[in-house]
Amino acid sequence: MTAGNEPAPEPGQNQFSTRGFIFGRVVPTLILAAIVSAAAVLLLVWSTREADRFATEGQRRLFNMAVTDMTEAIAHEQESVTFWDDSVLKLRDGTDVEWIDGNLGSWLSTYFGHDSVYVLDPENRPVFASEGTRRLPPQVFSGVAAEVLPLVEAVRALRRKADPSDIGEKMDSVGASDLAIVRGHPAIVSAKPVISDTGTIGEPLGQEFVHVAVRYLDGSFLENLGERYLFRDLGFVTDTSGIASGLQSFALADDGGTTLGYFTWRPMLPGQAVFRNLMPVLAGLCAIAILGLCLFLWLLYRRSAALSATEARMHYMALHDTLTGLPNRAMFVTRLERALRSSLSGPGGTALLYVDLDHFKRVNDTLGHPAGDRLIQEVGNRLQRLIRETDTVARFGGDEFAIVMAGVTEEAHVLHLCERIVDSAREPFSIEGNQVFIGVSIGYAIAWSGGPGRNELVRRADVALYRAKSLGRNRCVVYTQDMDALLQERRRIETDLRAALRAGGQLAVYYQPIFATRSRVLTGFEALLRWNHPERGAISPEVFIPIAEDIGLIEEIGGWVMAEACRTAAGWPGLTISVNVSALELRDPSYASRLAELMGNAGLPAERLELELTESAMIDSPGVHAETLQVLRRMGVRLVIDDFGTGFSNLGRLQSLEVDRIKIDRSFIQALGRSANDAAIVRAIIDLAHATVLETTAEGVETEEQNAQIDALGCDSVQGFLFSEALSREHACALVQARARDAAPEVRLCGPVGDMAGPG
Structure with a gap:
C-alpha cells in the first residue's frame, strides 16, 4: 500500500433519519433558542429596572444638592449686608429703622427670596423682624426662637473661638445653618454675625448683632426646583402616610438626624420607556431569528449528506501529510502496529526504515522554501514508486520519511530497497529549472516474529539513522546492539x-x-x-x-x-x-x-x-x-x-x-x-x-x-x-x-x- 487511498463512504453513511434529525438537531436547537430569547428578555427587564433605580437615585441626589446649594447661597447672600461697616453702625444707632428694613430685611426678600429675617442684639433680644416685604414687630421672634437661638449661640461661640479655619473658603465670616420646621414649614435657617468689613470698627467678641435668615422649602423653592430639574407632582409631606402610590420620596433631616418631612415627586423612569420602545423591536428580532433558525435547520437537513462527505475528507486529511499526500505520523503508527500484529500470527517480520534527506536545509536557503517543498514532493513520489503495494511510506514533517515493510522474509529484501532508495536519491532532481543534488541517510531495524514492540522498533530505527549520519551520510545502516553502546558513550x-x-x-x-x-x-x-x-x-x-x-x-x-x-x-x-x-x-x-x-x-x-x-x-x-x-x-x-x-x-x-x-x-x-x-x-x-x-x-x-x-x-x-x-x-x-x-x-x-x- 502506498500513500493510502481515501476511505470510501460506508453503506448508508449518506442516508439520514428525519425523526433522528428532528430530535437530534431541531428540538435541541429550538429549546436553546427559547432559552436565549428568555434570557434576552430577562436581561432587558433587569437593565430597565437598574436604569430606573439609577435615575431615581440621581433625582434624590439632586434634592440633596439643591438643599445644600441653597443653604450655602443663603449664607453668602447674608454676607452681602452683614459684612459691612454701615450695617454695624446703623444697628448700633438703632434709629434708622427704614434703612435697616431696606438693607437687612425687605431687600433680601425682594432680591434673593428670603422668607423671614430677624436681627438680634448682643443679648439675643430681637430688634428687627420682617416677613417677605412686610416689617413686623420684633416680638414675633418668640415664635421661632426655639429653632433660631441654638444657631445664634453657635455663631457667637465661633466668634469667641476666633479660629480662621471655621470660615469657609467662599465666606468672609463665620456662620451657622440648619434645617428646621419654622411656623409649620420646612425651612433653611442661617445665622450670620454683623461685623465690620474694613476692620476699623472695633467691637468685643460676642457683642455683635446677629442676622437670621429663613428660607421655606415648600413654597417657591419647590416651584423653582421642579422647573429647573423637571420634577413632576413635586410636594412635601410630614410623614410617610402622606406619600401617594407611585411617588418617590426624599427624607429631609436636620444636622441632628431628625427627619423633618419628605419631598415627594413622580419619578422619571427612563428604563420603562426604553422597555416599552424596545419590546416590539425585540419581539420582531426574535421572530426573525426563529425564522432564520428554521431556514438554517432546513438547509442543514438538506446538506447533511454533503457534510458527511466533508467529514470523511477531514478524516483523510487528519491521517495524511498535506504537502505530499503520504500518511502522516498518526497513520504511520496505525500501519506499523497492524504490521507487527500480522508478524505475530503469520510468516515473516516487519522492517522499519527511517529516511532523512542530506543537506536539505541548503536547498531551502539557496532556492527558497517553495523549492524545498517541491523537492519533498518529488522525493515522496520516488519513494512510492520504489516500495511494494503492501508497504507504507509516511512523512513525519521536514525532511523525515519512514517506510513500513510488512511480511519481510529476508533482510536482503530490506537492504535491497535501501540501496535502491540511496541510488535513486543520487539522481538529480529538476526543481524550478535547477538541477538539485542531495543524498539520503537511512537507518532501519527489523522485528521478527516475537521481536520488539512498536516503541522499541522505532527507537532502534532512529538509532540506526543517527549512526548513518555520523558515518558521513548518504548510506544505509541496520541497527545492531553495539549502537546502543555508542549512544551510551555519547x-x-x-x-x-x-x-x-x-x-x-x-x-x-x-x-x-x-x-x-x-x-x-x-x-x-x-x-x-x-x-x-x-x-x-x-x-x-x-x-x-x-x-x-x-x-x-x-x-x-x-x-x-x-x-x-x-x-x-x-x-x-x-x-x-x-x-x-x-x-x-x-x-x-x-x-x-x-x-x-x-x-x-x-x-x-x-x-x-x-x-x-x-x-x-x-x-x-x-x-x-x-x-x-x-x-x-x-x-x-x-x-x-x-x-x-x-x-x-x-x-x-x-x-x-x-x-x-x-x-x-x-x-x-x-x-x-x-x-x-x-x-x-x-x-x-x-x-x-x-x-x-x-x-x-x-x-x-x-x-x-x-x-x-x-x-x-x-x-x-x-x-x-x-x-x-x-x-x-x-x-x-x-x-x-x-x-x-x-x-x-x-x-x-x-x-x-x-x-x-x-x-x-
Whole structure:
C-alpha cells in the first residue's frame, strides 16, 4: 500500500433519519433558542429596572444638592449686608429703622427670596423682624426662637473661638445653618454675625448683632426646583402616610438626624420607556431569528449528506501529510502496529526504515522554501514508486520519511530497497529549472516474529539513522546492539562535559601561533579549546563540541573560552586573537553587547579580536543572526571564515560576504603537490580574496614544500605543525616575550617551541 487511498463512504453513511434529525438537531436547537430569547428578555427587564433605580437615585441626589446649594447661597447672600461697616453702625444707632428694613430685611426678600429675617442684639433680644416685604414687630421672634437661638449661640461661640479655619473658603465670616420646621414649614435657617468689613470698627467678641435668615422649602423653592430639574407632582409631606402610590420620596433631616418631612415627586423612569420602545423591536428580532433558525435547520437537513462527505475528507486529511499526500505520523503508527500484529500470527517480520534527506536545509536557503517543498514532493513520489503495494511510506514533517515493510522474509529484501532508495536519491532532481543534488541517510531495524514492540522498533530505527549520519551520510545502516553502546558513550560524554563545566580544571584554552608567510613574523594566535578528561585523557573538540551544541552548553563554553582568550590576548600588544564562534551563539540578540562588555573588562581593543565562523554560519544568517554580525563589524571586530572551501558556497559567493579574512581548509593545503585541482582551487581562492581586499590564512601547513607553495601563491599568513602546535597559556606568553626581545626573531621549527606545547 502506498500513500493510502481515501476511505470510501460506508453503506448508508449518506442516508439520514428525519425523526433522528428532528430530535437530534431541531428540538435541541429550538429549546436553546427559547432559552436565549428568555434570557434576552430577562436581561432587558433587569437593565430597565437598574436604569430606573439609577435615575431615581440621581433625582434624590439632586434634592440633596439643591438643599445644600441653597443653604450655602443663603449664607453668602447674608454676607452681602452683614459684612459691612454701615450695617454695624446703623444697628448700633438703632434709629434708622427704614434703612435697616431696606438693607437687612425687605431687600433680601425682594432680591434673593428670603422668607423671614430677624436681627438680634448682643443679648439675643430681637430688634428687627420682617416677613417677605412686610416689617413686623420684633416680638414675633418668640415664635421661632426655639429653632433660631441654638444657631445664634453657635455663631457667637465661633466668634469667641476666633479660629480662621471655621470660615469657609467662599465666606468672609463665620456662620451657622440648619434645617428646621419654622411656623409649620420646612425651612433653611442661617445665622450670620454683623461685623465690620474694613476692620476699623472695633467691637468685643460676642457683642455683635446677629442676622437670621429663613428660607421655606415648600413654597417657591419647590416651584423653582421642579422647573429647573423637571420634577413632576413635586410636594412635601410630614410623614410617610402622606406619600401617594407611585411617588418617590426624599427624607429631609436636620444636622441632628431628625427627619423633618419628605419631598415627594413622580419619578422619571427612563428604563420603562426604553422597555416599552424596545419590546416590539425585540419581539420582531426574535421572530426573525426563529425564522432564520428554521431556514438554517432546513438547509442543514438538506446538506447533511454533503457534510458527511466533508467529514470523511477531514478524516483523510487528519491521517495524511498535506504537502505530499503520504500518511502522516498518526497513520504511520496505525500501519506499523497492524504490521507487527500480522508478524505475530503469520510468516515473516516487519522492517522499519527511517529516511532523512542530506543537506536539505541548503536547498531551502539557496532556492527558497517553495523549492524545498517541491523537492519533498518529488522525493515522496520516488519513494512510492520504489516500495511494494503492501508497504507504507509516511512523512513525519521536514525532511523525515519512514517506510513500513510488512511480511519481510529476508533482510536482503530490506537492504535491497535501501540501496535502491540511496541510488535513486543520487539522481538529480529538476526543481524550478535547477538541477538539485542531495543524498539520503537511512537507518532501519527489523522485528521478527516475537521481536520488539512498536516503541522499541522505532527507537532502534532512529538509532540506526543517527549512526548513518555520523558515518558521513548518504548510506544505509541496520541497527545492531553495539549502537546502543555508542549512544551510551555519547550520554556519558554529555554527563562528563556538564561535570567538567561545574568542577573546572579539565577544560583549557590553548593558543596556536599564526605567522606571516614570507617573513615568518608572529602576527597572532588562534584560541583552541582542549578537554583533558581525568580518566579518558584528551577528548577531541570534534567529538564534544557538536554534543555541546546539541545539549545547549555551547553558549556557556563559548563565553568562557572568549573571556579566557580576551584576558590573555590583552597582554599581547600588536597581536590578534582568533576565537571560533558557533552559529548558535550568534542567534542570541545580546551576544554583541555581552562581547563588548567582556572586551572592555579585559582591556582588549575590538580590532585585535577575530571571530572565526563557518561558511554556513556566514551564509545562513537570517534575522537576528545577520543583525548581530552587522553590529560586530561596526564595533570593529574582524570576521573570519574558517575552513573555507568545505561548505556549500562557491567562489562567487565570496564576493558577497562581509568578512576580513578567509582561512583555507587544511584538506586543500595537504593536497598541494599531489593534486593539480586543489592547487588551482587554492590559487583561485587567494586571487579572489585579494581582489576583494580580503586577507588569507592557510591552515594545517606541515611541510616546507607546502609552505613554499603557499608562499608562491601569495597567501598572507600560515599556521600549522610546521611552525608550532597549540601552546598552553604560559608557553604562548613565553613566545610573545621572545618576540618582544627581538623585533624579528628566527622561528625554529617545532624545536624548543614544540617542546613547550601542551596536548595538540
